[in-house]
Amino acid sequence: MIRPRRSRFRHATPALRAAGALAALAAPALAHAGEAAAPLIGAVRPGSEDGVLAVELILLNSEGQARAVEVPARLPVTLTLGGERRSLTLECSPDAAAPQVEAGGFARRECLLRLPEGVSAQDSALLSLGGDLAGSSYAFALPAAPAAPAPAQMAGGAEEPPALAAAPAPAAKPDDGNAFLGNLSAYSPIYAVYGPGTNSDGRIQISFKYQLFGDAGDVGGNAPIINGLHFAYTQRLLWDLGAESSPFRNVDYMPEIFYLQPAVEVAPRLALGGQIGFRHESNGRDGAASRSANTIYVQPIATMKSGDLSISLAPRLFFYVGDREDNPDIRRYRGNTGLFAEIGRDEGFRLTANSRFNFSTGKGSVDAELSYPLDRIVDTPLNLYLFGQAFAGYGENLLDYNRQQTRLRFGFAIVR
Structure with missing residues (x-):
């Protein structure tokens, strides 16, 4: 899912990159x-x-x-x-x-x-x-930078020059053996949330993307065109914590490959960007519970700034390709259009919504997320966001693509 900025860990320093x-x-x-x-x-x-x-x-x-x-x-x-x-x-x-x-x-x-x-x-x-x-x-x-020691006082009030440390200066050294780790970054939000009373009361999501070519972050502008090619992987787990043995209700696996055009300022406080890609979704099961879908999509994005407030809108058009034997009528419930919308501040509240809609059947869904930095509420070194997630409509997961559901969960996120 395209974002108006690079998803990031809360105050976390990225892993060191070794360039051999x-x-x-x-x-x-x-x-x-x-x-x-x-x-x-x-x-x-x-x-x-x-x-x-x-x-x-x-x-x-x-x-x-x-x-x-x-x-x-x-x-x-x-x-x-x-x-x-x-x-x-x-x-x-x-x-x-x-x-x-x-x-x-x-x-x-x-x-x-x-x-x-x-x-x-x-x-x-x-x-x-x-x-x-x-x-x-x-x-x-x-x-x-080494801390400057306080000057020592000699007899008579003169300052004695501090003794130099014998230890060598720390070297700016990379991690060995992971020359391309810097090309790996977060993609969609990473979180764990819980809302009791359903057969999918727990929801966990992990997501990352990898820049396949060029130096990390060297995308757009005068960079080679091929640097915009990325691989991404998102995995979403729905957990029935209330049932005996607490089984997973469903796990959706979503690899994709896409081309990213970073947002470029086209007018004061307005930037435009976008991405186009191919996405595969499946739940890794067989028989009657097997689900899968392949889509090709295009998604432009516009981001508007007002002070430290950002507003982003990204309409999405997608087409199903390949075999849909496991769920031949999935288009009826998902349609071919979607909209990503987001409003918020980097160090404050952020509200994000993803929607899908089929105009001919009137069916669709809205998945919304609200987040806020935890350390803005309590004095803590813990790098987390308070995270609320809500879903209404058809198909929160592939297994239940044709079932209408409403969910409300709360938890924590490390990427929003």
């Missing part, structure tokens, strides 16, 4: 006759000044003879923080001699990156070479 050196071996060469040496970002470490990072470049030479490589004094880079891309400049000493790179070997060169104001320590980040050097990326955690 081999991922950028095909990067273009640095400026020199011959184009033999390709740059990689080998390491990112805290610099000698606050707000400055030391970036180590690795210069590779795949040719059969040694080459001297001149590194430009200023290199364009892109720093990605929380999905936001910032264009910065890597500063390399213009006085340093061009390193001689042996055939099949490499050389190291250290440059400096000055962080923009407002960047929080311990955030995960992705640094990518830009311009003609695009291709090399490095994921790391921004190191915390």
Whole structure:
């Protein structure tokens, strides 16, 4: 389901992304006759000044003879923080001699990156070479700035300079072995809710999406078109907690592949985006309880801003494809149209509604969610949302696609 913004964990820092050196071996060469040496970002470490990072470049030479490589004094880079891309400049000493790179070997060169104001320590980040050097990326955690010790007082009131710590500075090091973890993010809301008195009083949903191509968050704008291709998976469990042995009433499995066009501002306080994709739904059962449906859909979205209030509307048009043998009349209850609507604030209430409707039969459904950050109510470090969920209409799940139901549940969410 398209969202006007990237779904996020409440105050949670995203998992650190490891971008291994081999991922950028095909990067273009640095400026020199011959184009033999390709740059990689080998390491990112805290610099000698606050707000400055030391970036180590690795210069590779795949040719059969040694080459001297001149590194430009200023290199364009892109720093990605929380999905936001910032264009910065890597500063390399213009006085340093061009390193001689042996055939099949490499050389190291250290440059400096000055962080923009407002960047929080311990955030995960992705640094990518830009311009003609695009291709090399490095994921790391921004190191915390060391706390300045209080000056010691000597006799007579003079200040004694503090002793330097012998421990090495913490390295901005990626998680090993998960170079593409940064491309994984939340998709639809993730929550657990409960409402007694029915055969599906518990409802749990998990959902994620994965950017198949390109650097994490590098979608839209001047990014390659193929970067917009995503895979998503959503699983919804309906739980009969009141029955003996508490069986699951139904589990819906919903993988999909889609192309995402992020919202682009087309007028003051108005942004337009959309997605188009293919979705498969099934409940993994056989016999009379088996249900499945395949749809191709298109969904544009408009988001309007008024201060910190956001309003989003996204009509949805979908068509059934393939075999519907398990539920041949599902279109009668779902139709071919839907509407996503949302209003709320990032740090306050948010109301979301998804609807389906068949204009010829008058049947359809509305699934609504209301959420609010828990730490705005009580003083707690717990990263959760209070979450209410309601359903009215036909087919809360695939098994009951032709049954009219009304449900009201409350619980908690980590993504809304």
